[in-house]
Amino acid sequence: xxxxxxxxxxxxxxxARFLPRQPVSRRTLPLIRRIQGFAGRRxxxxxxxxxxxxxxxxxxxxxxxxxxSTPALLWIHGGGYVIGSxxxxxxxxxxFVNKLGIVVVAVDYRLAPEHPYPTPLDDxxxxxxxxxxxxxxxxxxxxxxxxxxxxxxxxxxxxxxRDRSSVTPVLQLLAYPxxxxxxxxxxxxxxxxxxxxxxxxxxxxxxxLRDADPYEAVPAQHPSLTGVAPAxxxxxxxxxxxxxxxxxxxxxxxxxxxxxxxxxxxxxxGFDIVTPTAxxxxxxxxxxxxxxxxxxxxxxxx
Numbered sequence: 001x002x003x004x005x006x007x008x009x010x011x012x013x014x015x016a017r018f019l020p021r022q023p024v025s026r027r028t029l030p031l032i033r034r035i036q037g038f039a040g041r042r043x044x045x046x047x048x049x050x051x052x053x054x055x056x057x058x059x060x061x062x063x064x065x066x067x068x069s070t071p072a073l074l075w076i077h078g079g080g081y082v083i084g085s086x087x088x089x090x091x092x093x094x095x096f097v098n099k100l101g102i103v104v105v106a107v108d109y110r111l112a113p114e115h116p117y118p119t120p121l122d123d124x125x126x127x128x129x130x131x132x133x134x135x136x137x138x139x140x141x142x143x144x145x146x147x148x149x150x151x152x153x154x155x156x157x158x159x160x161x162r163d164r165s166s167v168t169p170v171l172q173l174l175a176y177p178x179x180x181x182x183x184x185x186x187x188x189x190x191x192x193x194x195x196x197x198x199x200x201x202x203x204x205x206x207x208x209l210r211d212a213d214p215y216e217a218v219p220a221q222h223p224s225l226t227g228v229a230p231a232x233x234x235x236x237x238x239x240x241x242x243x244x245x246x247x248x249x250x251x252x253x254x255x256x257x258x259x260x261x262x263x264x265x266x267x268x269x270g271f272d273i274v275t276p277t278a279x280x281x282x283x284x285x286x287x288x289x290x291x292x293x294x295x296x297x298x299x300x301x302x
Contacts, residue, residue, distance in 0.1 A: 001010040007267030008192065008238065011278040016268060019194040024080055025203060032083050047090065052130060056123045057108040059086045061093045063101045071141035071296040072103040073173070076157075078148030078270070080178065080196065080204035081112045082122060089147075091276070102296070104296050109153070113207035117217045120208070124157050125164075132167045141296045143171040144229070144287075147198070148241075148270065149204075151177025155219040155248070155279050169229040172297035173288055176235040176269055178231045180220035180244035181205035192238040194268035201240060218242055225251055230258040232291040235283060236267025262287055 008016045039060035048060040063070070075093055077084045086106035093104040099178060123143075132139040146154040151174040158172040178201070185198040214221045231252055235245040240265075252259040264271070264284060272281035 001266035002129075007266055008268070009236075009264065009271075009280050011280040012267060012271055012275060015275060016194055019268070019274070021195075021265050022197045022200045023195060024083060024200045029082060036083060036085065036088070044087075046094075046216070050130075050172050052126050054123065054126060056110065057086070058127055058130070059090065059093070059106040059108070061090070061104040061106070063095045063097050063103070066101065066103075066136070069141075070103050070136060072102075072105060072131055072134075072137045072143070073100075073292065074124070074131055074142065074144045074154075075106045076103055076109070076124055076144070076150035076153045077106065077244045078146065078150045078178075078273075080109070081149045081208040083111065084149075092176055092273075093286065096289070096292070100293060100296075102292075103137060103224075112204075113210075116210045117208055117256075121153060121156050121160065122263030124153050125160055128157065128161065128167055128169075136262075139167065140170075142167060142169055143173055143292055143295060144169045145173030145175070145292075146177070147175040147273065149178045149208075151175050152219060154284065155179050156217070158231075159219060159222055159225070170230045170298070171292060172231045173292065174231060174233045174245075175272070175284075175288070176239050176241050176247060177219075177233065177248070178204075178241060179218065179242075179248055181209060181214060182216050182220070183240060183244045185240060186243070189238055189242075192268065193240050194238070194270075195274070196269045198239055198240065200268045220248055220251075225255040225257060228255075228257055229253070232260045232262070232288065234262040234264065234287065236264040236269070236271055239269045240268060240270065250254060260291060266286060 010266035050058045086108040108122040144295040145153045272284045
């Protein structure tokens with residue numbers, strides 16, 4: 001299907017008219033957090049809750065039955081580093097469990113601006129090392145992944161574990177990851193951004209980084225990507241992160257890292273979260289599952 005340069009994907013164009021471009025700002029942050037807090041009061045049926053020594057909470061989604069050691073996915077939620085919780089992705093995590101028969105652990109990392117870098121990344125690292133130590137988990141078949149800021153943290157985590165030589169993920173699954181604080185909007189696509197725009201991005205990065213060295217804290221500015229886990233990156237053409245994601249995929253490939261890149265024409269930021277049943281979203285999810293399954297299978301090959 002060929003789309004014009006100024007058209008949303010046919011599965012998304014009706015909804016796109018009603019979605020905000022900049023929901024998160026210094027002014028709206030308290031209100032959004034309160035709303036999310038009310039929404040998060042629903043039950044935890046079927047979810048195991050674990051608290052780590054640093055009081056970070058993990059939400060564990062297990063398959064109904066499993067034999068032997070099981071592959072696992074550490075999932076990191078999005079929210080621009082400043083909002084969100086692991087609970088918001090319960091349905092998505094269960095979809096991964098049901099489709100792949102794996103364990104999915106979602107981490108409730110602490111948020112900026114109260115907890116800037118490196119605290120959120122350290123929380124994710126603690127969750128990963130905890131997961132790798134579980135006797136029921138095959139530590140040689142662990143993937144890390146996330147969406148938006150969660151994808152940015154997953155990319156940063158892949159770099160961190162490479163340097164610490166602790167756990168070797170089989171894949172970094174990056175859904176429209178937030179990985180470059182230098183990103184600016186292009187005039188020809190800015191009007192089509194939804195749910196996240198340049199102003200939200202600039203402010204959120206300032207909350208997360210504060211005085212941190214971007215060459216250490218920002219994946220896209222890290223001096224070397226050599227030796228990190230293989231990657232899958234998916235992003236829409238009307239996502240603010242489109243260009244930075246393509247550039248990161250190119251850098252990974254140039255560094256000798258296997259990287260699959262999936263570009264969704266006419267898709268805006270978070271399209272699959274707000275319209276999970278749309279055909280384009282189902283296809284996006286299926287691509288992620290296919291890549292995860294291949295990575296888990298490849299790790300058991302002789």
